[in-house]
Amino acid sequence: MSVVLQVEGLCTSFKTRRGLLPAVHNVDLRIEAGETLALVGESGSGKSVTALSILRLISPDHAQIKARSLRIGDEELCSATPPMMRAVRGKKAGMIFQDPATSLNPVLSIGRQIVEALEVHAVARGKAAWDHAQALLERVRVPDAGRRLHDFPHQLSGGMNQRVMIALAIACSPRLLIADEPTTALDVTIQAQILRLIRELQDEIGMGVLLITHDLAVVARNADRVAVMYAGRKVEEGHVADVLRTPLHPYTAGLLAATPDERSNGRLAEIPGLVPGLAEMPPGCPFAPRCTRALDVCSGAMPTISGSSGRLAACFNPIAPC
Amino acid sequence: MTNSFFYRLACRPAALLGMLVLLAMALGAILAPWLYPGDPMSMVGGVLLRPGEDPTFPFGTDQMGRDLAAEVFHGARITLLVGIVSAFAATGFGVLVGAIAGFYGDMVDGVLMRLTELFQTIPGFLLAIVFIVILGSSIGVIVFSIAAISWPAIARMVRAEFLSLKSRDFVQSSRVIGMSDARIILTQMLPNCMAPIVVTSSITVATAILTEAGLSFLGLGDPNLVSWGSVIGVGRESLRTSAYLTLIPGLAILLTVLAINLLGEGLNDAMNTRLRVA
């Protein structure tokens, strides 16, 4: 199995008037071809920033992105130049975003935007590109694809637009697909369709998928492995079945308890407190102030992620030994 | 306190500079009758003296021996007066039309907007000229004419604000408790658009000053009064030999309008508490 994405020690810090504020700290990720890794966390956990950092979609004016290693396929992109990154984006790695309505240019036709993705990487040109674009639309199950090519985003529903986004992302058959909350803005009935489409395309193309979500139900049904993030750090990782059945980190347990299902009646269990802001990180474990299992050592020192055979947790007092 | 409006305004040196220049202009205008008593259009000195040639005339004199400095100081009175009064009138009328159109909607809005569109279609400067030619070039007519062409922009802006405020909860609840329309407009909605109204008014003052200068330059100003535009118009006759006659009053207009724009921008920034992306 070939490794599609290998990230070691990713650190992204935002440049603010108060100095450099770390939003993602020392995150490692690894995805193999045909595998789906879910990245889970609340808003403010740094999961979206992680995704954007992999493709360097945050301007260097706003943030500093560093990593020990960042490989997509077999290409090391740690100190990649802008032209190198441009060659990777859209071709080796595709990305889809949360809100399809605003993620497509309103004044350009659907076809135009897909053709652009094909032309920039010289996959096709002119009439051939438009034919290819139509084929892509058919592949993502957009009905009446020939006509839709000349339509504009505002004429399509949210679900349709998200399919167009997916077509854009897979246009050049990338090795890695990053999906940043692809179904959050869509109706529940459409969500399942879109996720199923992504799985099918993944099998067809043999891509690795990085699925970012806050919804554990989505993780359960669509991912092979899951990494949990809190306050910019990875706090747990493992196979989906293992993590969801026997979480190691208290935060993961809290998330699971807060997920509504058929068994929960009445109030959902909350995790008391709030995620600390970038500038208000406590010393030691960032989850300690809200943790029911916190020990004295937790507020003084930072737990490092450790474990074996892919089952990892960053905790001084895990629920079960890792 | 540190985030208050005045603090934010004070932090912008450009706006402060603008305010200082305006105060200086206003001061000059107010003190004109004391600094240069008498009629500024009276001939007091040698003809076409350059600035600095005769220490009594720091700005020099024009073709008829009129003291340019006196004309500039007295001209400030007219320019600022016309600018402020016509902007005030335009704002008053514009707010009235815009508020009614935005609040009542439907037919009332349709009619008022057509009226606004009409006044925005007819070229304003030309319309002002026609008004003055018909009604005479007294200062009252000039103020009226400038106001008559400046109100549509304000009306549009206020209408847009009111349309968006109309659906807000606090307006809906005012209606539910039975507040009269007038009270809702005056006490609930209008205070919420003060920021854009103030900023647009400042721009209107600047435009009014430029329009008045243009009208006076064309000879349509009040013949008994001195305005910076009319001084430039007279100075134009001797452009070849005495460019200072045109240069100095023009600089006065430039500085005044610049100062108003800087202040207006400062007000705009200070009034908008927009979150800045780091």
Place this chain on the structure above:
Amino acid sequence: MARMGCTATWPASALPDIVKNSRIWRLLLSRLGRSAVIVAGILVVNFSLLHLAPGDAVSVLAGESGGADKEYVDRLRETYGLGRSLPEQLIAYAKGLLRFDLGWSFRNNTSVSELIWSRVPATLLLVGASVSVAVFIGVVLGVASSRRPNSATDNVISVVSLLAYATPAFWLGLMLIVLFSLKLGWLPTGGFRSADLDLRGFAAAVDIARHAVLPILTLSMFYSAIYARLTRASMLELAQFDYVRTAYAKGLSERAVRYRHVLRNALLPLATLLGIQFGSLLGGAIVIEMVFSWPGLGRLAFEAIMARDMNVLLGILFLSSLLVVFINIAVDMVYAILDPRIRAH
């Protein structure tokens, strides 16, 4: 490294839209309908001004009182006469205006409409060129200053814009004459062409161009500043939109994103502003033409002001208002072509 060619550029993909959808035609129809109301309003305004003018309406239409021959005045009185009711007068007047019968100018011994038409080309040249220059300079400077906000380039452009915006146009024109005509002698002080030289063809065009440089520069300066600031603001605001991120995620370069995605959308508010400001541009042309002795409508208006010739003034008012209506419709159509979201109400 593949060349980033764009074979089907946006006009081509918009063309099927114009031809296939009836959206554009429906919009045009609705705009014409609305404009008819405005034109009616213009007619009423003109009519009211005519009656507000000193002297009676007919003597105004006949040209300055005393200059017309009795037979002509009697005929006018019959057609527009005060004997009839006000609404009838209005309709008669409206019919006349729409036939472009704007009265007679005895001072110039020609009909007002002929007088005006003879001056229109010069003004169109001035205004058309000024708008083009202003848009070009404005967009170029606006894009340049939005590339690196708060950089030296941005600050310099902002300062220059601020100055250009605050400068009275007529004064700027005079100062430019002092500098370029009187002191440096590079350009003529005014007029349309060198009357004393008999030039043909290309040489004549160059001569006219030399005369047009300063007037165009003066008229466009104020508007360049406005367009530059609008373009800058639009570019910065639109760069935050999600679809820009998608464009980068496809692998497009900064240049491609800036021009093909952001600027394309930033042109929309610019088009709107152009339409709104056209009337002000015509007004500005009056003073510029006077300063530079440019033989257009503006200079004609100035002459009419001096002679208190209401006839000609009202004719110019009517025609320029119609021009603004026409330009606004054109701008709306261009906007609808650029923005596929616009539909007829």
